[in-house]
Amino acid sequence: MHYNLSHLKQLESEAIFIMREVASQFDKPVLLFSGGKDSIVMVRLAQKAFWPARIPFPLMHIDTGHNFAETIEFRDKLVSDVGAELIVKLVQDSIDKGRVVEEKGINASRNSLQTTTLLDAIEELQFDAAFGGARRDEEKARAKERFFSHRDEFGQWDPKNQRPELWNLFNGRKNFGEHFRVFPLSNWTEMDVWQYIAAENLDIPSIYFSHTRKIFERHGMLLAESSFLKPVHGEKSEDRVVRFRTVGDMTCTGAVESIASTLEDIIQEVAAARVTERGGRADDKRSDSAMEDRKKQGYF
Amino acid sequence: MSQLDFSSDKYLNMDLLRFTTAGSVDDGKSTLIGRLLFDSKSIFEDQLEHVEEASKKMGGHQMNLALVTDGLKAEREQGITIDVAYRYFATPKRKFIIADTPGHIQYTRNMVTGASTANLAIVLVDARNGVVEQTCRHAFIASLLQIKHLVLCVNKMDLVDYDEETFNRIKNKFDDFSSKLDIQDIHYIPISALKGDNVVDQSANMAWYKGSTLLYTLESVHIASDHNFVDARFPVQRVIRPQSDKFHDFRGYAGRIEGGIFKPGDEVIALPSGFTSKVKTVETLEGKLEEAFPPMSVVMTLEDDIDISRGDMIAKPNNQPRIGQDIDIMVCWLNEKKLQLRGKYAIKHTTKSARCVVREVKYKVDINNLHKIEDDLVVGLNDIGRITIRTTEPLFHDAYKQNRSTGSMILVDEHTNETVGAGMII
Known part of the structure; x- marks a missing residue:
């Protein structure tokens, strides 16, 4: 049939719809950007959602300091090509301020320390919605995540008490100090992301x-x-x-x-x-x- | 199954089927999903290792396919599914999104949630028990949410010696019940999720069954016409005004087409103002489109500068939605705090936010036998009832039957901000 949208186009349209909802329902959204393929797709979708206007929110990188040099170089180029605002928050600063303590031992990682840096940044800059590129196919705890995921004043997720999400009606109401995480790529799989990057000819x-x-x-x-x-x-x-x-x-x-x-x-x-x-x-x-x-x- | 072909041109032409699964406790729903994912090679080795480990921890001897879909720690410990979980798999023909909803009586709200975006519902019955109250409840919800296709899977056929009579008896009983429902397309399939009969591969144990396997059915159900392509509806999500040098005077309306087809030159009406104009362009970053149809997200520009903002709707002068403040809806209640008669709620309908007061509860529906309940009008968690609301502003709406997007709304508690009701406009 002539009026049939392919599955990737449907996913794209869904993600654009969600980005526009967030930009309209929230005062100060931010897009969490790691330089990885999912966040690259997110930036592309944000461009499409608001074109010909610019992306109406900043990108934010929570930087552990343990980066692949290639990723940072890529990040900076993309940000300048798109003309977006980039905020970088360093886990090192959280360590220096004594907000977190670095893990010890040979498997030490700063991965979990990012949470504090992220929540501090959200609080400091008063973001009320943070876009993430997480997908439900990545991991079993993500399979139950909502598009609009409510976080309490401690930034916590309560998987047993999530708001039901029906049709395409997204409820972003919240109290002061609470925020939302929003996942426009929820329904994408790893394969969808790669196919989209290929179809859109995106740099990675x-x-x-x-x-x-x-x-x-x-x-x-x-x-x-x-x-x-x-x-x-x-x-x-x-x-x-x-x-x-x-x-x-x-x-x-x-x-x-x-x-x-x-x-x-x-x-x-x-x-x-x-x-x-x-x-x-x-x-x-x-x-x-x-x-x-x-x-x-x-x-x- | 044939090897997946992921060459990009094929992949870009696959379509998308969203389906929901429902069954009673122990009907084998999780096993069925595990089987679909396993047989379509959508489970990765590290996930399988987790499942094997978890199966051993629970004392099982063989790998428990059901554990593939049990997401959260609490669920794995209790061995039940407590919330809607989404799963993904693809065959060369289609990509599938499964809304996996739990079957317990108290979780009607999850089933409604999963059903709200589905094209197709799989309802499972245990061949030994046949059609039970929960089967009827699931089918009713599928019908209420206007899922156009339903597949009744008679599971555990291996436990009734793959008996044709048993299958036919269940089929006839469900046929009787479903004649009272509003479902266009019903399929019946005898399966064993545990052994794999008729799930992906045709069963050698049921030569008497001449129909399709479940996977083939999922791949071939005709869904292209599930959208409404007749009644043009464009709820405005956002006004796009770049105010840049290059797009100095650009003023476009961003939104998703929720019905019908829009082309440049089409005469349109903006609601609520009632001003008419013509579509000038349909824009995307890739360029202008010759036409836009559901569910595309686009930016539309009009020939005339008229006042349009978020929550307004663009339609066609000769085909307008209903406009009104007194609206009858079927509501499914999602919250432990009961519906308050004369209570006020925030509502979301298309891109519009408003408030409403509950004027009247007309009746509740006994979802096991579809009888109206008129002597108990208290609408609590998991209840479904017909209510009348009055909204603070006119809504531009259609009957849910006509259009799932312009016919649906949610009610939100203004104090807790929780989504408490799912409404379908009558």
């Missing part, structure tokens, strides 16, 4: 593509050697041909061995993949309900 950081890098193995994960993370006794670093499926904190983002050097290669690889993209993340491996526990605290 180079670490998504195959490259050679110093890698060592820990708990079955391939970790990149860097000034933040060194192999310890018994672990050995060597040059391997890898790529990354996510671009999170360097200390807990695992690489996969891959020769995929184009988007089309990546799509074929994702189609054949037998492990979820989060399967490569040490932060989710801590326990079976690691993500659920972090989300309740106010994580992304």
